[in-house]
Structures are given as C-alpha cells and as structure tokens.
Amino acid sequence: MIKKILVANRGEIALRVMRSAKEMGIKTVAIFSEADRGALHVQFADEAVCVGGPKSADSYLRIEKILEVSLDLQVDAIHPGYGFLSENALFAQRAEAVGITFIGPSPASIDLMGNKLAAKAAVANYNIPMVPGTKEAITNITEAKKIAQEVGFPILIKASAGGGGKGMRIVTDLGDFEEQMQLAVSEAVSAFGDGAVFIEKYIGSPRHIEVQVLGDKHGNIVHLFERECSIQRRHQKVIEEAPSSVLTPALREEMGQCAVNVAKACNYIGAGTVEFLVDENLNYYFLEMNTRLQVEHPVTEQITGLDLVKEQIKVAQGESLSFKQGDLKIEGHAVELRVYAEDPRNNFLPDIGKLVSYKRPQGPGVRVDDGFEEGMEIPIYYDPMIAKLVTFGQNRQEAIDRMIRAIDEYEITGIENTLAFGKFVMQHEAFRSGNFDTKFIQNYYNPELLSSPPAQEEAEVAAVLAAFLYKTTKPKTTTTFAATSVSTSNWKKNRSQL
Known part of the structure; x- marks a missing residue:
C-alpha cells in the first residue's frame, strides 16, 4: 500500500493531488523551486524540499534530483500531475528502476502514445477512424509536396512528437508548402528535439x-464519457464542459468504445484521455492520446461523482476498478473556465505581478481549483494559469448561468486575467446554443466588446475602500466583478529576465 507520495509538480494540480491523498490517509511530499518557496502546495504538504532555481529546467524537470529526494524521504510513489515530467517515459522508467511507483501508465505506453505516428500505427488494428494523411515521417520536400497534393489542400504539417500547437503549420496551397514545412521542422526541433x-x-x-x-x-478499461474542449486560443483550451452538447447517446457510446480500444492498443494503465476531431457532420477522427491526468479533469469528476486522483492511486496500488462500464452514468452538466493571468484584450498576452485582491466565488455548484492567495506573486517562469473555475448544474443551462454568477463574484485585481473573456463566451449565443467549433474566438471574439478595466491605482483604491466600507457598514451582500486591472503586461516587460 502507498503510504507517502511525492508530487512532482506545483500550483493547483499539486494541491489537488495532495488533498485526495490526505483523504486517503497518505502523507505527501512537495518539491518546489526557489520562486515557489511561499507557494500553497509547499505549505500544505507534510514535507517539502527545494529542488533548484526558478526555471523549470533547474527544478521541476530535474529527474535525478527528484528521485534523490524521493529516496531520501522514503516515498512509495510519485504523482507527476500534468505538464513538466508527466509524459516523460524516462522519468517513469527511472522511478520504477529505483523501486518507486509511478502513478501513471507504463513507460512503454507513454513512449508509444507520445509519438503521434507510432500511436496511429498502434491503433490501426482496431479500425480507429483517422484523418487522411501520411503514416510515416516525411523529410524529402519533393516527395512531401506530392503527398500534400494527393491528400488535397488545405493540409496540416504536424510535429510527430508535438503538442500544444507547437510544430504545427496550416498550408493552403503548394506555393507556401516548402517554407511552412521548414518552419514546422525547425519549431519541432526547438520544442521537442525531434x-x-x-x-x-x-x-x-x-x-x-x-x-x-x-x-x-488487471486488464479492465472503461470510459468516463466525453469533454467538449473547442473553445481554444493558440491551439490550447480555455473553456471545457462535460458532456458535449452535440453527441447523441449512440455516438457517445461509439466514441467511448473507440477510446477504450485506443487504450487497449497500448495496454493502458491509469487515467488517460483520447482526443478526437469531430467535423460538422459528426464524423470523428482520432487525434492523439494524452497519457496523464488532464487539466480539465474536474468536469468529468462533477458529472460522474468520481475522484480521478483517488482512482489513479488505487490503480497504482494494484487494485481493480470498483465499477464496470454499465455502472457509470452522466449526472448533470459541468463547465470549466481556465482563469489565466493573460490579457484577453491584447491577444491573450501573459501577465505577471501581485494579486492585489483575490476573492473566490462561493455557493452551490461552484468549485475553484487554484494555488494562490491574495498578495501572492504570479511568477514569470511557469504556465500563467491562476485557477480553474468549475460550475455544476442539473443541466447545461444551469451550469452556464452559474458560471456567469461565479465570474461576477470572482474578484481579481493587480493582474490581467481571462474572467471577462469567460463571461463573454458564456453569454454568446453561439456557445449557449452549442453551435460552435474551434474557431469560436476567430469567428466571434472582439476584445472591444469586453468592459474596460480600471487602472491599477483605481483598483487598489477600490479594494481599500471596499474593505473599509465592509468593516464599517457590514453590508448583507457584496458582489464585485473585477476581472482585470492592469492595462499593460508585466510579463512582456520582464520576459528578458528568463
């Protein structure tokens, strides 16, 4: 049995894992960089160890240092969260080699599904629908042009080892092909070394x-239904929901079984996600498999009543799943907004600085997964996500309306953020009707439609005044919507520090 877990991550996901572990009576160890000494996950853990400097490469990506700490503190298992080393087959392999359980799939599964071409080859025997294209990597420009013409423009050039939109280029005609391919290859080498x-x-x-x-x-694999992740910027998700508003029960079951077959193709263990593209005619195509816990896993937890982190830990301990596919059903609807420290009025440019005021929304059906408190600094070195705001309702309409109410209650000043953008989406007819796709931002979003943010000084004065009035008059209710506060990005001004 697992008695102590080291969480090889930071921020909200580290806290998320630690809370479930604590409920299971399992002790936790936090690792942190010099930039995260005051972080909440460091305060929450039973033990915490600094593993290096602020940059990820000097801390959260140091495989041997993390394993050294794990052995010194006699941990039984490592949970990688998402990002950082979560899909690093070498990390999983090295952990196993020193006798530490890796809470996730096998190194072989990670390695197989981490290469998109290898993944396609692995699932071919299961008749998984796939987007037309090449089955192997291409290097010869002349041959590549010929293949592109056979597939038919527009085409997408993608990095085999890619993710997050990196190493990806859209080509609309033959004249641009050579330049775009060279750019895709260059970016793939830079981002993935491949x-x-x-x-x-x-x-x-x-x-x-x-x-x-x-x-x-023990060979048991189930699916926990789907998540709609079409609201994206820079090929990265911003808003997710479960279930999707467009799938019929029959199509849901068909795609679910398809996902199970993908997992079977790589002997998958633990929690994973199979991603699909779905066209306007509801034809679906296998895109990739993410061999880790997803950022948006809370919406699945809300509609199934399961704790996915606890399920991961149980599986890692060798336990069989306590339920079968037929035992699972969808209850209600959940929506998640990723609250990023970004400026939605300026192409979602990241921001850094101090959270001058930070008040979480509360009430029925509201969940906030975060890793910050008022007065803390948003560092420049990591992903700019402040929190995940999740709302749950008996149906989609209630979940959306509840999200709007929660956004209005959420007070964040001192940092540009995506709350106002989230409210824009929730109120837009295309989203409310379910008639949208991955081009939502391109087709509908206009930054000028967002309310103007107050200046920094005004926001600080407003925060102080609000606190004074509350203490002196004690109003029965106070609702503040302060989605943004800074008119220019501190991230842009300070990125030279990296």
Whole structure:
C-alpha cells in the first residue's frame, strides 16, 4: 500500500493531488523551486524540499534530483500531475528502476502514445477512424509536396512528437508548402528535439472532443464519457464542459468504445484521455492520446461523482476498478473556465505581478481549483494559469448561468486575467446554443466588446475602500466583478529576465 507520495509538480494540480491523498490517509511530499518557496502546495504538504532555481529546467524537470529526494524521504510513489515530467517515459522508467511507483501508465505506453505516428500505427488494428494523411515521417520536400497534393489542400504539417500547437503549420496551397514545412521542422526541433513531421488533411472547423479513460493492472478499461474542449486560443483550451452538447447517446457510446480500444492498443494503465476531431457532420477522427491526468479533469469528476486522483492511486496500488462500464452514468452538466493571468484584450498576452485582491466565488455548484492567495506573486517562469473555475448544474443551462454568477463574484485585481473573456463566451449565443467549433474566438471574439478595466491605482483604491466600507457598514451582500486591472503586461516587460 502507498503510504507517502511525492508530487512532482506545483500550483493547483499539486494541491489537488495532495488533498485526495490526505483523504486517503497518505502523507505527501512537495518539491518546489526557489520562486515557489511561499507557494500553497509547499505549505500544505507534510514535507517539502527545494529542488533548484526558478526555471523549470533547474527544478521541476530535474529527474535525478527528484528521485534523490524521493529516496531520501522514503516515498512509495510519485504523482507527476500534468505538464513538466508527466509524459516523460524516462522519468517513469527511472522511478520504477529505483523501486518507486509511478502513478501513471507504463513507460512503454507513454513512449508509444507520445509519438503521434507510432500511436496511429498502434491503433490501426482496431479500425480507429483517422484523418487522411501520411503514416510515416516525411523529410524529402519533393516527395512531401506530392503527398500534400494527393491528400488535397488545405493540409496540416504536424510535429510527430508535438503538442500544444507547437510544430504545427496550416498550408493552403503548394506555393507556401516548402517554407511552412521548414518552419514546422525547425519549431519541432526547438520544442521537442525531434524534427520528424507528418501531413494530415486539415479539417477547417472541427470540434475538439476528448474521452476520459481509466484502466487498471488487471486488464479492465472503461470510459468516463466525453469533454467538449473547442473553445481554444493558440491551439490550447480555455473553456471545457462535460458532456458535449452535440453527441447523441449512440455516438457517445461509439466514441467511448473507440477510446477504450485506443487504450487497449497500448495496454493502458491509469487515467488517460483520447482526443478526437469531430467535423460538422459528426464524423470523428482520432487525434492523439494524452497519457496523464488532464487539466480539465474536474468536469468529468462533477458529472460522474468520481475522484480521478483517488482512482489513479488505487490503480497504482494494484487494485481493480470498483465499477464496470454499465455502472457509470452522466449526472448533470459541468463547465470549466481556465482563469489565466493573460490579457484577453491584447491577444491573450501573459501577465505577471501581485494579486492585489483575490476573492473566490462561493455557493452551490461552484468549485475553484487554484494555488494562490491574495498578495501572492504570479511568477514569470511557469504556465500563467491562476485557477480553474468549475460550475455544476442539473443541466447545461444551469451550469452556464452559474458560471456567469461565479465570474461576477470572482474578484481579481493587480493582474490581467481571462474572467471577462469567460463571461463573454458564456453569454454568446453561439456557445449557449452549442453551435460552435474551434474557431469560436476567430469567428466571434472582439476584445472591444469586453468592459474596460480600471487602472491599477483605481483598483487598489477600490479594494481599500471596499474593505473599509465592509468593516464599517457590514453590508448583507457584496458582489464585485473585477476581472482585470492592469492595462499593460508585466510579463512582456520582464520576459528578458528568463
């Protein structure tokens, strides 16, 4: 049995894992960089160890240092969270080699699904629908042009080892092909150390729908239904919901079984996600598999009543799944907004600085997963996500309306953030009707439609005045919507520090 877990991550996901572990009576160890000495996950853990400097490469990505700490503190298992080393097969392999349980899939599964071409080859025997394109990496420009013409423009050049939109180029005609391919290869080498790219038919306006899967060490694999992830910026998700508003029960079951087959193709263990593109005719195509817990896992937890972190830990301990596919059903609807320290009025440029005021929304059906408190600094070195705001309702309409109410209650000043953008989406007819795709921002979003943020000084004065009035008059209710406060990005001014 697992008695102590080291969480090889930071911020909200580290806290998320630690809370579930604590409920299971498991002790936790936090690692942190010099920039995170005062972080909440450091304060929450039973033990905490600094593993290096502020940059990820000097701390959260130091495999041998993290393993050294794990051995010194006699931890039984490591939970990688998401990002950082969560999909690093070497990390999982090295942990196993020194006798520490890696809470996640096997190194072989991580390695297989981490390469998009290898993943496609692995699932081919299960008749998984795939976007037309190449089955192997391409390097010869002349041959690549010929293949592109056969597939038909527009096409997508993608890095085999890629993710997060990196190493990806859309090509609309043959004249741009050579330049775009060279750019894709260069970016792939820079981001992943692997310049292998392949060609796919570009689906212009798809929906991005993913299916949560869970497998144990005894061959049992189930799906936990789908998540709609089509509201994106820079190919990265901003708003997710579960279930999708467009899937019929029959299509949901078909895609769910397809996801289970993908997991079977790599002997998957633990929690993972199979991602699909869905076109306007509801034809779906396998995109990739993420071999870790997803950022948006809370919406699945809300509609299934399961704690996915606890399920991961149980699986890692060798336990069989305590439920079968037929035991699972969807209850209600959940929506998640990623609250980023970004300026939605300026192409979502990241921001840093102090959270001058920070008040979480409360009430029925509201969940906030975060890693910050008022007065803390948003560092320049990591992902700019402040929190995940999740709302749950008996139906989609209630979940959306509850999200609007929660956004209005959420008070954040001192940092540009995406609350106002989230409210814009929730109130837009395309989103409310369910008639949207991955081009929502491109088709509908206009920064000028957002309310103007107050100046920094005004926000600080307003915060002080509000506190004074509350103490002196004690109003029965106070609702503040302060989604943004700074008119220019501190991240941009300070990025030279990196």
